[in-house]
Amino acid sequence: MDEKYFAKKIEQKWQKIWEETGAFHAEIDDEKPKFYALEMLPYPSGNLHMGHVRNYSAGDALAWYKRLRGFNVLHPIGWDSFGQPAEDAAVKRGVNPRTWTEANIETMRGQLQRLGISYDWRRQMYAHRPDYYKFDQWFFLKMYEMGLAYKKMTQVNWCSTDQATLSNEQASGGICWRCGNSVTKKDLEQWFLKTTAYTDRLLDDMAEIEDGWPASVIKRQQDWMGRSYGAYVDFEIKASGETLFVCPIVDGITSSTDVGKDRVRIFTTRIDTIYGANAIVLAAEHPVIQANMDNFAEEVAAKIAFIRTENAKPADHEAEIEKDGIDTGLKAINPFSHEELPVWVGNYVMMNYGTGAVMSVPAHDQRDFEFAKKFGLPIRQVISEPHMEHAHHTMQALALEQAFPDYGVLVHSDYWNGKTSEQAKVEMTEYAEKHKFGEGATTYRLRDWGISRQRFWGSPIPIVYCDRCGTVPEKFEDLPVELPETAPFTGTGESPLAKVPEFYETTCPKCDGPARRETDTMDTFVDSSWYYYRYTDAENEILPFDPAMAAYWTPVDQYIGGDDHAVMHLIYARFWTKVMYDLGLVPFAEPFKRLLTQGMVVGETFFYESGGKRAYIPPAEVTVERDGKGRILSAKSKDGLHLKYAIERMSKSKGNGVDPDEMVEIYGADAARLFILFAAPIDNELVWNEAGIEGGVRFLQRVWRLAVKWQAALAVPLAARSSVLDDGIVVAGNAKKLRQKTHQTIKRIGDSFESLQFNTPVAALMELSNAIGDFGIDPGNATEADVFAVREALTALTLMLTPFAPHTAEELYSVLVGNENGIIANGARFPEYSEELARADEIEFPVQVNGKLRSRIVTAPETSNEDLEKLALADAKVREFTDGKEIVKIIIVPKRLVNIVVA
RNA sequence: GCUGGGGUGGCGGAAUUGGUAGACGCCCAGGACUUAAAAUCCUGUGUCCUUAGGGACGUACGGGUUCGAUUCCCGUCCCCAGCACCA
Numbered sequence: 001m002d003e004k005y006f007a008k009k010i011e012q013k014w015q016k017i018w019e020e021t022g023a024f025h026a027e028i029d030d031e032k033p034k035f036y037a038l039e040m041l042p043y044p045s046g047n048l049h050m051g052h053v054r055n056y057s058a059g060d061a062l063a064w065y066k067r068l069r070g071f072n073v074l075h076p077i078g079w080d081s082f083g084q085p086a087e088d089a090a091v092k093r094g095v096n097p098r099t100w101t102e103a104n105i106e107t108m109r110g111q112l113q114r115l116g117i118s119y120d121w122r123r124q125m126y127a128h129r130p131d132y133y134k135f136d137q138w139f140f141l142k143m144y145e146m147g148l149a150y151k152k153m154t155q156v157n158w159c160s161t162d163q164a165t166l167s168n169e170q171a172s173g174g175i176c177w178r179c180g181n182s183v184t185k186k187d188l189e190q191w192f193l194k195t196t197a198y199t200d201r202l203l204d205d206m207a208e209i210e211d212g213w214p215a216s217v218i219k220r221q222q223d224w225m226g227r228s229y230g231a232y233v234d235f236e237i238k239a240s241g242e243t244l245f246v247c248p249i250v251d252g253i254t255s256s257t258d259v260g261k262d263r264v265r266i267f268t269t270r271i272d273t274i275y276g277a278n279a280i281v282l283a284a285e286h287p288v289i290q291a292n293m294d295n296f297a298e299e300v301a302a303k304i305a306f307i308r309t310e311n312a313k314p315a316d317h318e319a320e321i322e323k324d325g326i327d328t329g330l331k332a333i334n335p336f337s338h339e340e341l342p343v344w345v346g347n348y349v350m351m352n353y354g355t356g357a358v359m360s361v362p363a364h365d366q367r368d369f370e371f372a373k374k375f376g377l378p379i380r381q382v383i384s385e386p387h388m389e390h391a392h393h394t395m396q397a398l399a400l401e402q403a404f405p406d407y408g409v410l411v412h413s414d415y416w417n418g419k420t421s422e423q424a425k426v427e428m429t430e431y432a433e434k435h436k437f438g439e440g441a442t443t444y445r446l447r448d449w450g451i452s453r454q455r456f457w458g459s460p461i462p463i464v465y466c467d468r469c470g471t472v473p474e475k476f477e478d479l480p481v482e483l484p485e486t487a488p489f490t491g492t493g494e495s496p497l498a499k500v501p502e503f504y505e506t507t508c509p510k511c512d513g514p515a516r517r518e519t520d521t522m523d524t525f526v527d528s529s530w531y532y533y534r535y536t537d538a539e540n541e542i543l544p545f546d547p548a549m550a551a552y553w554t555p556v557d558q559y560i561g562g563d564d565h566a567v568m569h570l571i572y573a574r575f576w577t578k579v580m581y582d583l584g585l586v587p588f589a590e591p592f593k594r595l596l597t598q599g600m601v602v603g604e605t606f607f608y609e610s611g612g613k614r615a616y617i618p619p620a621e622v623t624v625e626r627d628g629k630g631r632i633l634s635a636k637s638k639d640g641l642h643l644k645y646a647i648e649r650m651s652k653s654k655g656n657g658v659d660p661d662e663m664v665e666i667y668g669a670d671a672a673r674l675f676i677l678f679a680a681p682i683d684n685e686l687v688w689n690e691a692g693i694e695g696g697v698r699f700l701q702r703v704w705r706l707a708v709k710w711q712a713a714l715a716v717p718l719a720a721r722s723s724v725l726d727d728g729i730v731v732a733g734n735a736k737k738l739r740q741k742t743h744q745t746i747k748r749i750g751d752s753f754e755s756l757q758f759n760t761p762v763a764a765l766m767e768l769s770n771a772i773g774d775f776g777i778d779p780g781n782a783t784e785a786d787v788f789a790v791r792e793a794l795t796a797l798t799l800m801l802t803p804f805a806p807h808t809a810e811e812l813y814s815v816l817v818g819n820e821n822g823i824i825a826n827g828a829r830f831p832e833y834s835e836e837l838a839r840a841d842e843i844e845f846p847v848q849v850n851g852k853l854r855s856r857i858v859t860a861p862e863t864s865n866e867d868l869e870k871l872a873l874a875d876a877k878v879r880e881f882t883d884g885k886e887i888v889k890i891i892i893v894p895k896r897l898v899n900i901v902v903a
Numbered sequence: 904g905c906u907g908g909g910g911u912g913g914c915g916g917a918a919u920u921g922g923u924a925g926a927c928g929c930c931c932a933g934g935a936c937u938u939a940a941a942a943u944c945c946u947g948u949g950u951c952c953u954u955a956g957g958g959a960c961g962u963a964c965g966g967g968u969u970c971g972a973u974u975c976c977c978g979u980c981c982c983c984a985g986c987a988c989c990a
Contacts, residue, residue: 215907215908216906216907216908216984216985219906219907219985220906220907220984220985220986223906223985223986224986226989228989228990230990266990267989267990268990269989269990270990281990321988323988347988348988348990349988349990350988350989350990352989353989353990354989354990355990357990358990359990360990361990365990366988367988367990368990370988443989443990444989445989563984566985567985675928678915678916678927678928679915679916679928679929680915680916681916684915684916685983686915687914687915689914689915689929691914691929691930692914692915692928692929694929695927695928695929696928698928698943699928701942701943702943705943748919751919759915759916759917759927760916760917760926760927762927762928763916763917763926763927763928764926764927765927766926766927766928767926767927770927844923845923846922846923847923848922848923848970848971850970850971851922851969851970851971851972852971853923856923877957888970889970890970891922891970891971893922893971896922896923897922897923897971899922899970899971900970901970901971
C-alpha cells in the first residue's frame with residue numbers, strides 16, 4: 001500500500017482486475033435473489049456529460065449495495081444509437097452515420113469504463129445494429145398482426161423551402177428552425193401504433209406501481225393521457241329555411257364525430273346541465289362547418305376562415321386568448337328540451353379533443369360563461385346550490401359573476417328537477433341511450449403513436465407495397481430489413497431511403513412480383529421501449545429474448561433516469577410491455593417496479609442577446625465580479641461586453657459543460673462519483689461547483705491515511721480472527737464509543753440506501769472516518785480491544801464506501817483481507833449492525849423550562865423518570881429558572897428530553 | 904389560471920415524522936508545521952447583545968393548536984416544474 005493516495009493508479013489497477021475476473025458478469029442463479037438495476041441508456045452523441053455521471057453513479061451505488069446485500073445483480077448498459085444527430089452529422093460533414101455512431105460509442109464506453117461503473121459489458125445492445133433492430137421489426141409485424149399497427153393520412157409540419165417534415169419542436173413558432181421560413185401543414189401517410197387501445201390499462205395499472213414511482217410522474221402521465229368520463233349527445237341540425245349540406249366523413253377525426261348527415265355529436269362531462277345549454281359551439285375545423293362553408297353568409301365564412309388561420313398559428317402560452325366566434329345561422333335541437341339553439345363557431349373549441357363540438361352551458365362552465373358574456377347570449381342556471389330555493393335561480397344566474405361549476409341539484413330541467421347531479425348524469429345518459437341520441441363515453445387526450453419518420457438513421461418499417469397485393473408485411477424469416485450502407489443525405493425532402501433503389505426495389509413477399517419497400521423508418525422511441533429486455537438475452541437471434549431468461553431478471557427492480565422522460569419514453573415502454581404481455585412474452589404488465597428521477601446538473605451560463613437568440617460565451621472566457629455571498633454582480637467578456645447570466649442545464653453549446661474525463665484526470669473517478677452523489681439529494685437540481693469536488697478527494701485521502709496509519713497494527717489478516725471478540729476482553733472507553741459509532745453508522749447507511757438517498761450516507765461515512773481519526777489512541781499503544789474496534793470501524797467504512805468509491809474501497813479491502821481477489825470474489829457482505837452495540841450507555845438529555853432549552857444532563861438512557869426529574873430539578877442552571885416558581889408539571893420523553901413547566 | 908413540489912447560515916444541504924435546529928461538506932478567518940509555498944493538522948464560523956458566565960432572537964411572512972412546532976392546522980407572499988381554453 002502506497003503512503004499516499006494515487007487515484008489513477010488504483011483505478012486502473014482495479015478496472016483491469018474487474019475486467020480480467022469478469023467481476024460484474026451476471027448469470028442466472030436460482031440460489032440468490034435477483035436485482036435488476038437499470039439506468040436509462042445514453043444517446044451516443046460523442047461525450048458523456050455530468051448528467052450521465054450523476055445518473056450512472058447513482059445506479060452503480062445501488063448495484064454495489066445490492067451485491068453486498070447478497071443479491072444477484074444485473075446491471076447493464078447499451079446505446080440508443082439511432083436518431084437525428086447522426087444524420088445531421090452526415091448532412092453537415094459528410095460522415096457516414098454508422099461510422100460516426102460507432103466512433104462515438106467507442107469514446108463514451110471508454111469514459112464509462114474510466115469511471116469504473118460496474119456494468120456487465122457483455123450484454124450491451126446497440127439500437128443501430130441489425131441484430132437489434134431486427135426485433136424492432138419483429139415487434140412491428142407482431143403488432144401489425146394484432147391490428148395494433150396501421151397506416152393513415154395525417155398532417156405533418158412541412159417546410160416548403162427545405163422540402164422537409166419537421167417535428168413540433170423544429171416548427172416551434174410556426175417557422176422552420178433551419179431556414180426561418182414559415183411552416184405549413186402537409187398531408188402524409190404515416191404508420192401508427194394503437195396506444196389508445198391500451199389507455200385504460202396504462203391508467204388503471206398505475207395502481208400497481210404508484211408506490212414505487214414519483215408522484216409527479218404518475219400525475220403527468222395521467223394528465224397526458226387525459227381520461228374523462230362523460231357522454232356523447234347528438235343534436236339534430238337544421239339550416240334555417242334551407243337544405244343542409246351533406247357532411248362528409250373526414251379522416252383523422254374520431255369516428256363518432258359524424259353520426260349522420262343532419263346531426264352533430266357533442267361530448268360533455270356534464271349532461272346534467274343540458275337544460276342550461278344556450279348554443280352549440282363547433283370548432284372552426286369541424287366537418288359540418290367545412291361542408292357548409294359555401295352556404296354561409298359572407299361575413300360568417302370570413303370569420304370562420306379567420307379563426308382557422310389563428311388556430312394554425314403557434315400558441316403564445318403567456319397570453320390568454322380572447323374568446324371569439326360567430327353565429328353560423330344553423331340551428332340545433334336540444335334532444336331533451338326540444339329547444340332550438342343557435343349553432344356557433346368558437347375559437348375555444350378544439351377539433352382534436354372529444355368530437356370538436358360542445359354544448360355551451362354558460363351558467364356552469366367558465367369558458368362558455370365568458371363566451372356568452374361577450375356575445376350577449378342568455379345564461380340560465382340549472383344547477384342550484386342544495387340550500388337555495390327554486391324560485392331564485394333564474395334571477396341569480398343573470399347576476400352571476402362567474403360560472404358555477406360545482407355539482408348540486410337540478411332546477412329548470414323539467415322532469416329532472418330535484419335530482420342531484422350525480423343521479424341525473426347516470427339517468428340522463430341512460431335516457432339518451434334509450435332514445436338513441438347519445439351514449440355514455442370516455443374520451444382521452446392520448447393519441448395513437450405516430451412512428452413514421454422520413455429519415456435514414458432508424459429501423460426500416462418492414463412493409464412492402466405491391467401493385468397486385470397492396471400493403472404486405474415482410475416475412476418474419478426475411479428480417480431484418482437492413483439499411484443500405486449509405487444514402488444521399490441532403491437533410492431535405494422525403495426519406496433518404498426513397499433515393500436508394502437497391503433498398504426499395506424488392507419483390508412482393510406474397511406474389512413475388514415487383515414491389516416497393518416502405519422507405520420511412522421508425523421513431524427511435526421504439527428502440528428504447530424494449531431494450532431492457534434485450535439485456536437479459538442480448539445475443540438471441542430467433543427471438544427478441546428468451547422469455548425464460550426475461551422471467552428471471554425482469555421486471556426491472558429499479559429504474560433511474562432523467563425527469564424529462566416522465567411522459568413519452570415511460571408511457572411507450574409501459575405500452576410495449578403490455579403488448580408483450582398479450583403476446584405471452586412476459587408474465588407481468590408493468591416493466592419498472594420502482595422509478596427514480598434524478599435532477600439535472602446545471603451550471604452558470606453567460607450570454608448576450610442578438611436577434612432574439614442567446615449567444616453564449618464559455619465561462620472560462622468571462623470575467624465575473626461577485627459579492628461576498630458569491631452571487632454574481634457583473635460579468636464581462638474578453639472584449640469588455642457586458643453579459644447576462646443564468647443557471648442552465650449543462651451543454652456543449654452553452655459552454656458551461658464540465659468534461660467528465662477532465663474530472664477523472666484531476667480528481668479521480670471515485671472522488672468525482674462520490675462528490676456528485678454527496679452534493680445534493682438525487683432528485684434536486686445540482687448546481688455544479690468545482691470547489692466541492694476537492695472535498696471529495698480530501699475525504700478519500702483522509703480515509704487512506706487512516707488505513708496507512710493502522711496498517712501495521714491491523715497486519716494480522718482479517719480471516720485469522722473471529723469477527724466477535726473473545727470473551728474476557730473488555731471493550732471500554734474509546735474503543736466502546738468507536739464501536740457504537742460504527743454500528744450506528746451501519747444502520748444509518750443501510751436505511752439511506754433502502755430509501756434511495758445517496759447524499760446522507762456519504763455524510764455518515766465522513767462522520768465515521770472522523771470518529772476513527774479522533775480515536776485518540778496511537779496504534780503503538782493500542783490494546784487488543786482498541787485494535788479490534790479500529791479494525792471493525794475501518795472494515796465497515798471500507799465496505800460501505802464501495803458503492804461510492806469502488807476502486808478505493810477495493811484497494812483498502814485488499815489490504816484488510818490480505819488478498820487481491822476483490823470484494824465480490826471474497827464474498828464480502830454489507831456489515832451487520834448490532835442494536836446492542838449501537839446503543840449509547842450515556843446520552844445527553846436536554847432540559848427545557850417552559851419549552852426553552854436551559855441545560856443538559858448526561859446520564860444513562862434507561863434512567864428512570866423519577867431519577868431524571870430529580871437530576872433535572874437539581875441542575876444549577878435549571879434552578880435559575882425554576883427557583884421561587886410553582887412547578888406545574890414535568891414532561892419526560894423517554895430517551896429524549898425533560899421539560900419542566902412552571903407557572 | 905390549474906396541478907404538483909418547495910422556501911432552513913455566505914453556499915450545497917442535515918434533522919430518527921411533534922422533542923437539543925444547522926449533522927456532513929464547501930467557502931472564509933486565525934493558528935501549528937515549513938527557509939518559503941503547497942499539502943496536512945488544530946481552532947473558530949446563524950444573527951444580535953454582553954467584560955465574563957451567559958442572554959435575546961432565529962427554519963419565507965402573519966395567526967392558531969401544544970408543555971414543546973422546521974415538522975400539524977388556517978391565511979398571505981415568493982420560487983421551481985408540468986399542463987394550459989380537454990368541454
